[in-house]
Amino acid sequence: MRGPAWPIAALLVGYPVWWALGFGGLSVVVLAVPMAWILWKRRPIKLPKGFGLWMLLLAGYLISALMLDEMPPGTYGDLGAGRVVGYLMRLSLYTALLIMVLYLGNLTEDELPQLRLVRMLGVLFVTTVAGGLLGILMPTLQFTSPVERLLPGWISGNSFVQNLIHPTAAQTQKVLGYAMPRPEAPFEWANAWGSNLSVLLVWFVVGWWVYGGRRRRSAAIAMCALASVPVVYSLNRGLWIGLGLAVVYLIVRVGRTRLALVAAASIGAAVFMLSPLASLVGQRLDNPHSNDIRGFTVSRTIQAAAHSAVIGYGNTRNALGNHRSITTGKTTWCPDCSHPPLGSDGQLWHLLITQGFTGAALYVAFFLGAIRRYWTDRSPIGLAGVLVMLLVLLYMFVYDGLVTPLSLYLISFALLWRNQAHD
Template identity: 45%
Template sequence: MWLTAGYPLWWALGLGQFAFWLFAVPMVIELVRRHHAGRPLFLPSGFTLWVLFLVWSVAGLVLVGLTPAGALAGTGGMLGAIMRIITYLALTVLMLYVGNLSRTELSDLRIARALGWLCLATVAGGLLGTFWPYFEFTSLVEMLLPGSLAGESYVQALVHPSAAQIMDVLGYESPRPKAPWEYTNTWGNMLSLLLIWLVVGWVARGSTRRQLIGVTAIAVSVVPVVYSLNRGLWVGLALSVAFALVQLLRRGRIAAVSLCAGAVALALAAVLVSPLLDILQERADNPHSDDGRAVASAAALRAAGDSPVVGWGTTRAALGSGSSIAIGKSPECPQCGNNTIGNNGQLWLLLIANGWGGTLLFLAFFAQAAWRHRGDLSLVGSASLLSILLLFWYMFFYVALTAPLAVSMIAVALLWRRSREKTPTVVSTLESGVR
C-alpha cells in the first residue's frame, strides 16, 4: 500500500519509478517467508508466457552491441536494457505479491482506494502543471548524484520533479502537465487507468465525503486532460466510458446506463461551450508528432523484421527524424535529429527490443488473462479487466513502463486471486501456474 499511496512522496524524493524496485525487495522477502512457513505460492494462469517473455528479454542482451539497419551506430545502451529487465522483474514480484495475499489480508477495496488516492495526486499534479507549469525543485536523489550524471536528460526526467513539459505542439510553447510522473504521456496514461479505480474505491464504494471528493476530482480533471493535448488519452477515456456502458448492460443495469450517458453528455456540452473547445480544435489542426511517430514505428517494424526472434535487446536512435535526415537538432530545425526507435509506444519498444517472439509472448500473457476473466462482471472485476484492455490501446502511443504496466499487473493479480478464491479446492503452486 505504501508503494501506491506514497508515490507522490517517492516522486518528490526523486525515486520515481525506482520505488518499484525498492518495494520489490520486502515483497520478495514476504513471499519467501510465506513459502518457508508452509503456505503455497500461487502463480497466475498463463504465467509460463510471462516467464518466457522475461527469458526473451535477457536473451536479447546479446544483440545490444549490434546496429540494425536505419539506426545510429553505438546507440544501444546496455544499462538501459538491464534497467528495463529489472523493472519487468520488479513488476512480476508486485503481481505475485498482490495475487498471493488473500482478500482478507489485503482487500480489493483497499487496493482500489490506494489507486484512487494516487489518481487524486495525479489530478492535482495535472492542475499544478496547467496553472503553475514552471514549478520544479531539486530532489534529494538528484542532490546525491554526481553532477555529470544528474545533468543527463533521461536522468533528469527520472529524478528532477517538475510540474509540466513545455513543448511546441500548437505552433507556440505551451505546458503539458506531467506531475507526479516522468513525462506528460505517462501522466495521461496513468490518469486514464487511475480514474477507473477512483470510481470504484471512492465514488461507487465510498462514504459521502469520499464520493464528493471523487466526483469533484473527476470534474476538475477535464481541464488538465484537455490542456495535456493528449489525443491518445482523449480516445482512451472514450473507450473507457464505452466499456463501462457495455458492462452495465451485461449486468442489466439499464437505469445506470442512462445516468452515465446523461453525465457524459453534460460533460461534453460543458466542454463545447467553454474555452477548452478552442484548445481541442487547435490540437486537431496541429498533428505535431505524427510524422516522427510514423518514422519511428516503421523503423521498429524493420528492426523486428531483421531480428524477429529476440529483437535487438533495447532501443536505438534512428538515422534522422520525420522532419529531416539530419543527425542533430539546430535552431533552424528544432525537430531535426534522431527519433528514438521504440520510444513511441510499448508495442514499438517490444518489437525492437524483443522481436516478434517477445512481443507475442508479452501480449499473449495479458490477452489470455483478459479472456480468462471476461465473465467477472463485478465492479472490481470490470475495473481490472479494463485496466488490462487499455494496455492494448495505449501500446501504440505510450511506453507502459513503469507505473502504467504496474497497474495492469495489479489488475491481473486481482482477477486471478478473485477467481482462485472462488474455487473451493486449494491448488498447488505449479498446478495453478500451468493451467
C-alpha cells in the same frame, strides 16, 4: 498500514514522497526487495493462470542482452554506458513488477482487502490530479532530487535516467505551434501522466462511487470535474481516446444503468462544449504535429526489428535522420545532432526493437489472455480490471509502458486475479 501489505501502501499512497526523492517509478524496484523477502518466507508461492507468458517475456529480455552491441541498418551509436544502464534499469523494473504481482496475489483478503487496494489506487488518482494542476499553474517547477545528487554524472546524465530521477511539473512542447506546458507530475513523462490518470480514474470510480456513500460520491463528482482541466491541458489525444473507449465499454457492459450512463455522458459532453476548454481541444485536433514523427519512427522501428525478429536488440536505437530529411539527426558531418530513439512511441514498438516480434507477441498474448479469462467476472472490480486490460492494448500503440504505467497495468491484473481467487 501495518502488516505485510505495507509495501503496497508505501508505493501507492506514498508515491509523492518517492517522486520528490527522485525514485518515482523506480520506487517499485526498491519496494520489491521486502516484497521478495516476504514471498520467500511464504513458500510455496501461488501463480496466476497465464503468468507463464510474462515470465517468458522476462526470460526473453535476458537473452536480448546478447544483441546490445549490434546495430540494425539505418541507426547509429556505439555500445556505451548509457545503453547498458538503460538495459539494466528496464530489466530491474520487469523483475520488480513480476515480484509485485506475485506478492499481491499471495496476500490474503484479511491482510489486504480488495476495496482497500482499490482505494489506495484512488488516492494516487487524487495525487495525479493535483500533479496535473501543478503542471498548469507552475509549469517551470523542477528541482534536483536527492537521488540525482548522489548518482555519478555518467549515470544521472543519461536521458532515460534523467527523466526518472529529476522531478518536473510539466513538459513544455510546441504542440499547437507555440510553447505549451503539458502536465507530467508526479510521473516521468506527459504521456505517462495521461496513461496513468485514465487507469487510476477507473479505480477511483470503483472505490469512491460504486462502493462509496453519499460523501464519497459527492467528492468523486467534484474530483472528476477538477480532473477535466488538466486532462484537456495535457493535449493528450491518446488519453482522450482512452476515456471515450471507457465510456463506450461501460455503456455496453453495464446494462442496468445504461440509460443513466448515456444521460450522464451526454450532460458531461454538453457542459464541456459550452466551457472554454472545448476550443483548446479543437486546436489540438487541428494540429496533429506528431503524426509524421510517429509515422517515421514506427516504420524505422519495424524495419530495424526485422533484422533481429526473434530476440530484438536489448535496448532502443537512434535513427539516422528524421521524417523530413536524412540530413536531420546524427550524420558524418553533424555528429552532435540527434534523433529520438526508435521504440519510444509506444510499448508495442519498444518491444519490437528490444525483444523482437516474439516479445511483442508475448506481451499482447498476456493481456489478451487476461481479458478472455476474466471477461465473465461482472463484479465492479472485474469489469474495471478488464477495462484496464483493454486500455493496455490501446495504449501500447502510442504510450511507453515503462515506467509507471506498467506498474498500474499489472496491479490491475493482480486485482482481477485476487478477485477470482476470493470468490
